[in-house]
Amino acid sequence: MSALTITYAVLFYVATAVLVGGVAYKVYVYASTPAPLKIPTTPAPTTRLGVMGRMLREVTVFESLFKSNKWIWLFGILFHFALLLVLLQHLRYFTQPVWGWVVLEQPFGIYAGFIMVVGLLGLWARRFLVDRVRYISSLSDHLMLALLVAIAFSGLAMKFVVHTDIISLKQFFLGLLAFQLQPLPADPILLVHLALVATLMIVFPMSKLLHAPGVFFSPTRNQVDNPREHRHVAGWSASINNPGGR
Amino acid sequence: MANFETPALREYPIIPLIHAGTMAHSKPYVAKPEHQKPLGFPGTLVDNWESVAVKKLGELVDESRALRVFLDTCVKCGSCTDKCHYYLGTSDPKNMPVARQDLLRSVYRRYYTLSGKLFPKLVGARDMTKDVLDEWYSYFHQCSQCRRCSVFCPYGIDTAEVSMAARDIMDAVGLGQKYSNEIIAKVHSIGNNLGLPEPALRNTLDGLEEDVKDETGVDVKFPLDEKGAEVLLITPSADFFAEPHIDGLIGYAKVFHQAGIRWTMSSHASEAANFSMFIGNHENMHKVAIRIREAALDLGVKRIVVGECGHAWRVAYAFWNTLIGPFDFLDRNYPIPQHICEFTYDLIQRGALTLDKSANDDKIVTYHDSCNVARATRMGSMPGGQFVIPRAVIKAVVNKFHDMEPESIHENTFCCGGGGGLLTDDLMEIRVKGAQPRMQALKHVVDDHGVNYLAAICAICKTQFAKVLPYYQYPMDMIGSVHGLVSKAIQLGTKE
Ligand code: SF4
Numbered sequence A: 001m002s003a004l005t006i007t008y009a010v011l012f013y014v015a016t017a018v019l020v021g022g023v024a025y026k027v028y029v030y031a032s033t034p035a036p037l038k039i040p041t042t043p044a045p046t047t048r049l050g051v052m053g054r055m056l057r058e059v060t061v062f063e064s065l066f067k068s069n070k071w072i073w074l075f076g077i078l079f080h081f082a083l084l085l086v087l088l089q090h091l092r093y094f095t096q097p098v099w100g101w102v103v104l105e106q107p108f109g110i111y112a113g114f115i116m117v118v119g120l121l122g123l124w125a126r127r128f129l130v131d132r133v134r135y136i137s138s139l140s141d142h143l144m145l146a147l148l149v150a151i152a153f154s155g156l157a158m159k160f161v162v163h164t165d166i167i168s169l170k171q172f173f174l175g176l177l178a179f180q181l182q183p184l185p186a187d188p189i190l191l192v193h194l195a196l197v198a199t200l201m202i203v204f205p206m207s208k209l210l211h212a213p214g215v216f217f218s219p220t221r222n223q224v225d226n227p228r229e230h231r232h233v234a235g236w237s238a239s240i241n242n243p244g245g246r
Numbered sequence B: 001m002a003n004f005e006t007p008a009l010r011e012y013p014i015i016p017l018i019h020a021g022t023m024a025h026s027k028p029y030v031a032k033p034e035h036q037k038p039l040g041f042p043g044t045l046v047d048n049w050e051s052v053a054v055k056k057l058g059e060l061v062d063e064s065r066a067l068r069v070f071l072d073t074c075v076k077c078g079s080c081t082d083k084c085h086y087y088l089g090t091s092d093p094k095n096m097p098v099a100r101q102d103l104l105r106s107v108y109r110r111y112y113t114l115s116g117k118l119f120p121k122l123v124g125a126r127d128m129t130k131d132v133l134d135e136w137y138s139y140f141h142q143c144s145q146c147r148r149c150s151v152f153c154p155y156g157i158d159t160a161e162v163s164m165a166a167r168d169i170m171d172a173v174g175l176g177q178k179y180s181n182e183i184i185a186k187v188h189s190i191g192n193n194l195g196l197p198e199p200a201l202r203n204t205l206d207g208l209e210e211d212v213k214d215e216t217g218v219d220v221k222f223p224l225d226e227k228g229a230e231v232l233l234i235t236p237s238a239d240f241f242a243e244p245h246i247d248g249l250i251g252y253a254k255v256f257h258q259a260g261i262r263w264t265m266s267s268h269a270s271e272a273a274n275f276s277m278f279i280g281n282h283e284n285m286h287k288v289a290i291r292i293r294e295a296a297l298d299l300g301v302k303r304i305v306v307g308e309c310g311h312a313w314r315v316a317y318a319f320w321n322t323l324i325g326p327f328d329f330l331d332r333n334y335p336i337p338q339h340i341c342e343f344t345y346d347l348i349q350r351g352a353l354t355l356d357k358s359a360n361d362d363k364i365v366t367y368h369d370s371c372n373v374a375r376a377t378r379m380g381s382m383p384g385g386q387f388v389i390p391r392a393v394i395k396a397v398v399n400k401f402h403d404m405e406p407e408s409i410h411e412n413t414f415c416c417g418g419g420g421g422l423l424t425d426d427l428m429e430i431r432v433k434g435a436q437p438r439m440q441a442l443k444h445v446v447d448d449h450g451v452n453y454l455a456a457i458c459a460i461c462k463t464q465f466a467k468v469l470p471y472y473q474y475p476m477d478m479i480g481s482v483h484g485l486v487s488k489a490i491q492l493g494t495k496e
């Protein structure tokens, strides 16, 4: 097996471990950090079911963002939904036979790549054009966008400019899943694309990309507004012991 | 009037371009040892303050999921950048909510994240230096903890939580804010923000009884420490003294009187306000609030009603049950606690009050949603009841009411500019500038509808508006209490 294949195999095992382990660890930390007080941003739902609805609206239609800023909302939703389609489309490299709905999704996934770029460039443009957003952008914010744009461009290049050996690539990934090394095509654009994706997976759990799991743990959004009806205690507030009463 | 310029009110609100450093000079007076000690904080800046601060930050993150998630998840999308009234009024970029959070996030990243430890420059991580501390002191005292930013953030990131944490850290290293800490110390020793002892309080209330008797010919009581009363009223101490607050207190008393409900105030718990929330310190918050539980038990009341005060209603509504509950000794048939607007609204619904709207015909009224009521609490059983019920009370007692524009009311409401422990003369500039968005919205209803009365249900809002309205060429007595309106309309002697 070539050094290249071994390097990329190791890279993807490491990246997957960091991504899964890192996010799992963060989720564990979020879940186990107490929320001692009730702090939902009101008006808030008064039932669990209502909160699930609120959360669903936040992560599907970006409700708060829509209220806030239509441009960020537009570019944000274009990017995220396109990314979702693209990710689903990529399932075909990991499944044999390819699941039926993934086959049906293929045409959408392919063009979603372009929409993803539009969303990303829109978001990036704001970092230069809007003085307030320029002010709050740090180097890492630009690099993150650069990384995503580079992933999108290298991916689109393989689809529309210089095709890569999809069959061997799929063998490589199916091999990884089965812990059997298969040769990876030594195609420069593919190698760049894969290296960038692995980088993204590795930085995910230590960057602002944590907003993906984090949003579900935000007390201002996920708490039920029922402090009078239900005595809430957690963390330091659980150790409060008030004298008197019955 | 002062050595700064009052921002202009415009035809349409605009988002200003950033002007770095315009408010860097704004700093409240530092607490002296005698203000710090009673709260359990070091009197002056401790020697190893850097390490104490960093350690405290770690502890706070460990004990608050909100803080941890907020510090991790911000994507710098920028959608909160034009939402803070202090940014809109000052154009100082550090008053943009995300930039304010970053003052603390940068330190968190440096000491508690891998990326910040390895690549501080890349992710904007900073060491805890004196410059950073000074910047915290300045800009975390330019946040009224109004939660407007939280409404508009896709992850609900609440800068109020961040500024509470920053203030708690500053207190822990001995750098406290005089205004808030002096007041909290007064509550600990005397029971209210004003430092009003029991005899003075009794005196004031007796005086009010006489005033109301002179005015209406009716014996409306203002009971203090009456055992066996049904309702304990907890109200901000400003209601005892300041204008226009006192009209509100008279209004509550008339409502109780006409409803025939036995009520009392308490000299032990003569304060609804709980400034410990502003400084983010839960030990002090508990210590201030527990007086209310003690008073309720001691007086043997069945219900607790809370007077007009924004942050106090947040503490009461959202935190009391946690902090000073369980309330198994109170009557479960009523909300515990109940807001005075809920209380009055209920009576109106049941036809228990005789109200003559025309008594307020000299007024054209608008209503200011106070931030803490709007974005941190509820009234009634429906989400959003906190918007409906006070307006319903107002509309039951006045004929002419006009809301301000939708972008500035309900959960979008703009802070008065004086909340969160900023209601002090040493912060006058930020208070006046921060009021600009609210004044702008007010101007529109004044111009279009001739509004001449701004009703509010928050002691801080009332004091703040009385002070800043004149800067914007409006009369200071334009601000009034919702129950001041009720007081005027209620027809005593008709339902006895
Ligand atoms: S809206 Fe929320 S995520 Fe966006 S910059 Fe502000 S705090 Fe960060």
Ligand code: SF4
Pocket (backbone or CB within 6 Å): B083, B084, B085, B086, B095, B096, B097, B100, B142, B143, B144, B145, B146, B147, B148, B149, B150, B158, B159, B160, B415
């Ligand atoms: S809580 Fe209010 S004052 Fe503080 S940053 Fe957010 S909008 Fe501004």
